[in-house]
Amino acid sequence: MSTILELSGVTKNFVKHLDAAAKLARRLGADVKEEVVHAVDGVSLKIAAGEVVGLVGESGCGKSTLGRMVAGIMEPTAGDIRYKDRVVSAMDKQAGRETALAIQMIFQDPFASLNPRMRVQDIIGEAPILHGVTSRADAGDYVAQVMERVGLDPEYRKRYPHQFSGGQRQRIGIARALAVKPEFLVCDEAIAALDVSIQAQVINLFMDLREDLDLTYLFISHDLSVVEHISDRVVIMYLGRIVEVASTEDIFDSANHPYTQALLNEVPRLDVRGFDYQPIAGEIPSPLDPPPGCHFHPRCPHATARCREERPQLREIAPGRVSACHLNDG
Amino acid sequence: MTDTAPTLQVENLETHFFTKDGVAKAVDGVSFTVGRGEIMGLVGESGSGKSVTGFSVLGLVDPPGKVVGGKVLFQGQDLLSIKEEELRHLRGNRIAMIFQDPMMTLNPVLRVDTQMIETVQAHDASVSDDEARARSRDALGQVGIPSPEERLKAYPHQFSGGMRQRVAIAIALLNKPDLIIADEPTTALDVTIQGQILYEAQKLCRDTGTALIWITHDLAVIAGLADKISVMYAGRIVEQGGLGDVLDHPAHPYTCGLLGSVPGHNTRGKRLYQIPGMTPSLLKLPKGCAFKERCPHADAACETAPEITHPVEGRALRCAHPQVDLAGVAS
Ligand SMILES: Nc1ncnc2c1ncn2[C@@H]1O[C@H](COP(=O)(O)OP(=O)(O)OP(=O)(O)O)[C@@H](O)[C@H]1O
Ligand SMILES: Nc1ncnc2c1ncn2[C@@H]1O[C@H](COP(=O)(O)OP(=O)(O)OP(=O)(O)O)[C@@H](O)[C@H]1O
Ligand code: SF4
Ligand SMILES: [Mg+2]
Ligand SMILES: [Mg+2]
Numbered sequence: 001m002s003t004i005l006e007l008s009g010v011t012k013n014f015v016k017h018l019d020a021a022a023k024l025a026r027r028l029g030a031d032v033k034e035e036v037v038h039a040v041d042g043v044s045l046k047i048a049a050g051e052v053v054g055l056v057g058e059s060g061c062g063k064s065t066l067g068r069m070v071a072g073i074m075e076p077t078a079g080d081i082r083y084k085d086r087v088v089s090a091m092d093k094q095a096g097r098e099t100a101l102a103i104q105m106i107f108q109d110p111f112a113s114l115n116p117r118m119r120v121q122d123i124i125g126e127a128p129i130l131h132g133v134t135s136r137a138d139a140g141d142y143v144a145q146v147m148e149r150v151g152l153d154p155e156y157r158k159r160y161p162h163q164f165s166g167g168q169r170q171r172i173g174i175a176r177a178l179a180v181k182p183e184f185l186v187c188d189e190a191i192a193a194l195d196v197s198i199q200a201q202v203i204n205l206f207m208d209l210r211e212d213l214d215l216t217y218l219f220i221s222h223d224l225s226v227v228e229h230i231s232d233r234v235v236i237m238y239l240g241r242i243v244e245v246a247s248t249e250d251i252f253d254s255a256n257h258p259y260t261q262a263l264l265n266e267v268p269r270l271d272v273r274g275f276d277y278q279p280i281a282g283e284i285p286s287p288l289d290p291p292p293g294c295h296f297h298p299r300c301p302h303a304t305a306r307c308r309e310e311r312p313q314l315r316e317i318a319p320g321r322v323s324a325c326h327l328n329d330g
Numbered sequence: 331m332t333d334t335a336p337t338l339q340v341e342n343l344e345t346h347f348f349t350k351d352g353v354a355k356a357v358d359g360v361s362f363t364v365g366r367g368e369i370m371g372l373v374g375e376s377g378s379g380k381s382v383t384g385f386s387v388l389g390l391v392d393p394p395g396k397v398v399g400g401k402v403l404f405q406g407q408d409l410l411s412i413k414e415e416e417l418r419h420l421r422g423n424r425i426a427m428i429f430q431d432p433m434m435t436l437n438p439v440l441r442v443d444t445q446m447i448e449t450v451q452a453h454d455a456s457v458s459d460d461e462a463r464a465r466s467r468d469a470l471g472q473v474g475i476p477s478p479e480e481r482l483k484a485y486p487h488q489f490s491g492g493m494r495q496r497v498a499i500a501i502a503l504l505n506k507p508d509l510i511i512a513d514e515p516t517t518a519l520d521v522t523i524q525g526q527i528l529y530e531a532q533k534l535c536r537d538t539g540t541a542l543i544w545i546t547h548d549l550a551v552i553a554g555l556a557d558k559i560s561v562m563y564a565g566r567i568v569e570q571g572g573l574g575d576v577l578d579h580p581a582h583p584y585t586c587g588l589l590g591s592v593p594g595h596n597t598r599g600k601r602l603y604q605i606p607g608m609t610p611s612l613l614k615l616p617k618g619c620a621f622k623e624r625c626p627h628a629d630a631a632c633e634t635a636p637e638i639t640h641p642v643e644g645r646a647l648r649c650a651h652p653q654v655d656l657a658g659v660a661s
Contacts, residue, residue: 058520058522058523059490059492059519059520059523060490165608165609166376167608195375195376195547196375196547196548196549196588196591196592197375197587197588197591197604197605199591199593200591200592200593200602200603200604200605201604203593203602204601204602204604207601222520222521224521225550225592225593225594225595226593228593228594228595228598229593229594229597229598229599229602230593248598252595262522263521263522265525266521266522266524266525267521267550268521268524268528268548268550268551268553268554268555269550269553269554269594269595270549270550270553270577270589270592270594271553271595272553272554273553273554273573273574273577274554274573275528275553275554275555276532277525277526277528277529277532277554277555278525278529279526279529279530280474280522280523280525280526285476286476286477
């Protein structure tokens with residue numbers, strides 16, 4: 001399969017700006033620094049056309065930030081994003097616009113991301129008209145077709161978002177993204193807010209769309225069961241860095257990185273009854289002040305002196321499989 | 331109060347909302363028992379009445395809602411007939427609730443330490459400020475809040491949503507109450523933090539005999555945590571029983587559908603089962619079994635609302651067509 005998206009050394013820092021009082025204190029000689037959050041710290045990753053890649057990690061590890069950069073909603077501080085072999089930031093206007101349309105993002109909260117004062121037909125139809133995917137005259141039919149595609153009755157096109165259930169609203173969000181004929185979908189916790197029975201409908205819909213439209217997905221979720229169900233490959237992030245990438249089978253059957261192993265141990269499973277939960281070993285570090293060396297060392301049962309000093313590089317440990325842990329050096 | 335009485339016994343609870351469009355029977359004849367140290371999972375889809383059941387037990391239903399029938403016995407004492415003042419004393423003391431929205435527990439204008447110390451001293455006035463502060467700090471640590479000492483001085487708005495929920499959980503665990511009702515407490519949290527919180531909850535139940543009701547739509551959490559399970563649909567419990575009994579031999583078509591739609595190891599790449607249709611509005615429930623229009627097994631018998639039956643000891647069911655022969659399974 002050909003690579004559709006390639007990230008190299010993609011980094012995003014957020015600077016927490018000082019307020020007036022802190023600035024004054026600094027001018028008077030106090031030791032106040034601007035705090036920098038390394039939300040995404042040198043991420044490199046290739047995604048093949050037609051693949052579903054799951055992105056997993058604890059809250060605050062940088063999943064949404066990475067997803068936003070991929071979708072072109074946010075610019076990296078450093079590093080390159082290539083879409084179909086071209087660096088996105090170096091594209092001319094026309095190519096940049098095409099890429100922006102080709103990569104669409106679907107958000108967690110279907111309600112917050114839909115304009116409450118717009119009718120469904122305008123929510124779905126606005127962008128395709130603007131970008132010439134359909135004409136104003138054909139928009140009605142086009143919207144009806146997209147609505148049917150996601151399992152919404154076109155009869156409802158004159159309604160407003162609040163007149164729909166949660167699962168239907170998420171379908172509106174998906175329809176809006178599909179309406180511009182994207183090739184790549186970034187789904188950020190796209191089913192987290194839905195009921196179990198509705199989740200199943202939306203997961204099935206994502207899988208059908210993949211088959212029918214040859215879509216590629218970056219599927220961000222903190223629900224490992226969903227990721228296992230839907231993904232071909234899984235990327236595990238910890239405090240801004242990728243720590244492991246492998247096929248779904250390998251991740252769930254034989255995780256390599258100690259963080260991945262710890263994460264999988266915590267996942268509640270329907271077939272595991274009367275589980276003895278364990279407390280977290282060590283402290284949960286802050287993304288403002290990540291520990292040196294391997295970010296995971298304060299919580300890692302195998303950590304050595306080297307782990308506390310030297311950052312482990314992401315290395316190939318088997319074909320198509322990478323992990324960043326010193327234990328792999330033998 | 332009797333020593334042999336279960337921690338909580340709810341009988342035929344009915345809570346209705348009197349809206350201008352009609353009466354919504356949010357809780358319609360719900361019964362269950364939770365003993366000392368026991369954990370009951372309460373599951374069901376959005377709007378099925380899980381939260382309102384919790385609110386009703388604690389006397390927190392506001393107009394237009396009203397508890398219109400049934401009994402709520404806490405250690406043998408009927409909470410529906412005691413004075414508001416006594417009830418308020420029990421809450422925050424021997425009964426705690428963790429709400430879906432943590433801001434129902436937290437006071438936005440007070441620092442976290444003020445609120446936590448107050449909670450400790452409301453339970454036992456003889457605890458010194460220093461001691462209360464130390465307990466509060468430990469409680470924050472127990473729910474996975476980094477640098478608890480510093481975080482004590484923060485206001486609720488200075489925490490992220492997930493952290494706020496953890497503070498609310500810490501407050502609920504603070505006085506080691508006899509009964510905790512936890513309403514979707516970990517839905518927004520990471521698996522790691524969730525594991526830590528489930529560990530603390532489990533420990534409390536095992537060590538101090540706290541009875542726990544865990545409301546969630548995550549069946550996998552219930553599988554790992556609970557001793558028994560109650561499944562709600564449209565204001566009623568449709569199936570109830572021991573954890574393994576219900577998860578391994580679901581009898582109600584709705585429970586079967588729920589279990590079938592959970593993704594995971596064995597479903598990789600396959601289509602998930604979808605329960606057809608949508609949750610009906612409480613104001614427009616179909617006659618007979620409320621699940622009828624979505625049920626693959628519905629027939630003429632389902633035109634009459636099914637009564638609750640107890641096919642085997644400890645199991646309750648509301649369905650004309652149980653999907654397993656429970657008496658057969660039990661023997
Ligand atoms: N606009 C912003 N300004 C400042 N800091 C930010 C901003 N967006 C994110 N951050 C910080 O960057 C880090 C990564 O955040 P991000 O939202 O990407 O995490 P996440 O993995 O998506 O977490 P979650 O699972 O909670 O959604 C966090 O520490 C967050 O506080
Ligand atoms: N103030 C109110 N006025 C009218 N109806 C109400 C009110 N509060 C709750 N209800 C109704 O009571 C029913 C049960 O609501 P409840 O909040 O208990 O559901 P739930 O099972 O907790 O759902 P969720 O999983 O979404 O939290 C719902 O159908 C709701 O519409
Ligand atoms: S590098 Fe060291 S600390 Fe990090 S995961 Fe591997 S063993 Fe643990
Ligand atoms: Mg996020
Ligand atoms: Mg609720």
